Amino acid sequence: MPERLNIDGPLWDQSTFVGRFKHFLWVTDPRTCIVSEEELDKAKILVEQYRKHKEPPGTTVEQVIYAKKLYESAFHPDSGEKQNVFGRMSFQVPGGMAITGAMLQWYRTPFAVVFWQWVNQSFNALVNYTNRNAKSPTTTTQLLVAYVSATGSAMATALGCKYYWTKRASPFVQRYVPFAAVAAANCVNIPLMRQNELLYGIDCSDENGNIVAQSRFAAAKGITQVIISRITMCAPGMLILPVIMERLEKYRWMQRISVLHGPLQVLAVGCFLSFMVPTACGLFPQRCSIKATTLEWLEPEEYEKLKKKCGNNIPPLLYFNKGL
Incomplete structure (x- = not known):
C-alpha cells in the first residue's frame, strides 16, 4: 500500500x-x-x-x-476560515506590483505621495490582519487605531522625506522616498495590527502540537521576523528599480514613451516580487520556536504555569505560528 x-x-x-x-x-x-x-x-x-x-x-x-x-x-492555518482574496499572500504579487509600481512612478507631488501611501498602507493593513495569528482576536477599535496610526506614520515619513530631500537631495535620491515610508510604516503597521499578541501572548505548543503555554516574547519574536520579511520583500524592487529608471530615462527613446513609464515599472516590480515573495516568506521558519527556559527569566509567571502543566516533562522548545 x-x-x-x-x-x-x-x-x-x-x-x-x-x-x-x-x-x-x-x-x-x-x-x-x-x-x-x-x-x-x-x-x-x-x-x-x-x-x-x-x-x-x-x-x-x-x-x-x-x-x-x-x-x-x-484558508487561515489557525482558524481554517477562508481568507479575503486581497489579503492572501498569494495576492502579494499582483497587488504589490500595481501599488509599488505606482508609488515609484508618482512620487513627485505631495498629493501623489500621500495618496499612494494611503493606498499601500490600506493594502498592508488588510494583509497584516488576514495573516495574523488568528488565536489572538483584535477588537474593531484596536484595528481602527492600528490602521490610522500606520497610515499616518507612512504619510508623515513620506512627506517628511519629500520636503527634506527636495531641498537637500538630488532627484535620484528622492526616488527612495517611497521605500523609506514603506519601511517605517511596516515597523508601525504590523505590531499595531497584531497588538493583542504582544499584550496577551500567543499559544505555544510542544513538538506534538499540544498547547502548553502562552508567551508575549514568542509574539514579539514572530512579529519582528515578519517585519524583516516584509521589508525584505519590497526592498529589491524599490531600491534597484530607481537606479534602472534613472539610467533609462536619459535615453531619447525612453523619453518619447513617458506614458508607458508607469506600466513598465509595474511589470518590473512584478518580476521582482515573483521571486521576493517566496524568498521573504522563507527567511524564517513558519513554525517558529523559543527555548522553554527563556520564559523562566522573561515571563516567570508563564513559566510557573508551564511547570504546573508539564511537571518534570517540560519540553526544551516551544513552537508557535509566527504569522506571515
Whole structure:
C-alpha cells in the first residue's frame, strides 16, 4: 500500500531556506487567486476527508496535493476560515506590483505621495490582519487605531522625506522616498495590527502540537521576523528599480514613451516580487520556536504555569505560528 501524504505537513523540508522557498513559491502562486469559491470549498472538503482517511475512491495523490495547495493558499492555518482574496499572500504579487509600481512612478507631488501611501498602507493593513495569528482576536477599535496610526506614520515619513530631500537631495535620491515610508510604516503597521499578541501572548505548543503555554516574547519574536520579511520583500524592487529608471530615462527613446513609464515599472516590480515573495516568506521558519527556559527569566509567571502543566516533562522548545 503506497505511503499516504502528510496532509498537514509541508511537502519540503522546512529546516532549510531552500525547502521554505520551494514551499512558499508553491503556496503563494498568484494563479490560486482566480480559483472559484466553489473549487476552494471542494479543496477544503477533500483535505478534511483525506485527513480522516475518508477521501472518495480513486482519489489520486496529485488531486490531494492540488487541494492542499488551494487550501493552504486560501484558508487561515489557525482558524481554517477562508481568507479575503486581497489579503492572501498569494495576492502579494499582483497587488504589490500595481501599488509599488505606482508609488515609484508618482512620487513627485505631495498629493501623489500621500495618496499612494494611503493606498499601500490600506493594502498592508488588510494583509497584516488576514495573516495574523488568528488565536489572538483584535477588537474593531484596536484595528481602527492600528490602521490610522500606520497610515499616518507612512504619510508623515513620506512627506517628511519629500520636503527634506527636495531641498537637500538630488532627484535620484528622492526616488527612495517611497521605500523609506514603506519601511517605517511596516515597523508601525504590523505590531499595531497584531497588538493583542504582544499584550496577551500567543499559544505555544510542544513538538506534538499540544498547547502548553502562552508567551508575549514568542509574539514579539514572530512579529519582528515578519517585519524583516516584509521589508525584505519590497526592498529589491524599490531600491534597484530607481537606479534602472534613472539610467533609462536619459535615453531619447525612453523619453518619447513617458506614458508607458508607469506600466513598465509595474511589470518590473512584478518580476521582482515573483521571486521576493517566496524568498521573504522563507527567511524564517513558519513554525517558529523559543527555548522553554527563556520564559523562566522573561515571563516567570508563564513559566510557573508551564511547570504546573508539564511537571518534570517540560519540553526544551516551544513552537508557535509566527504569522506571515
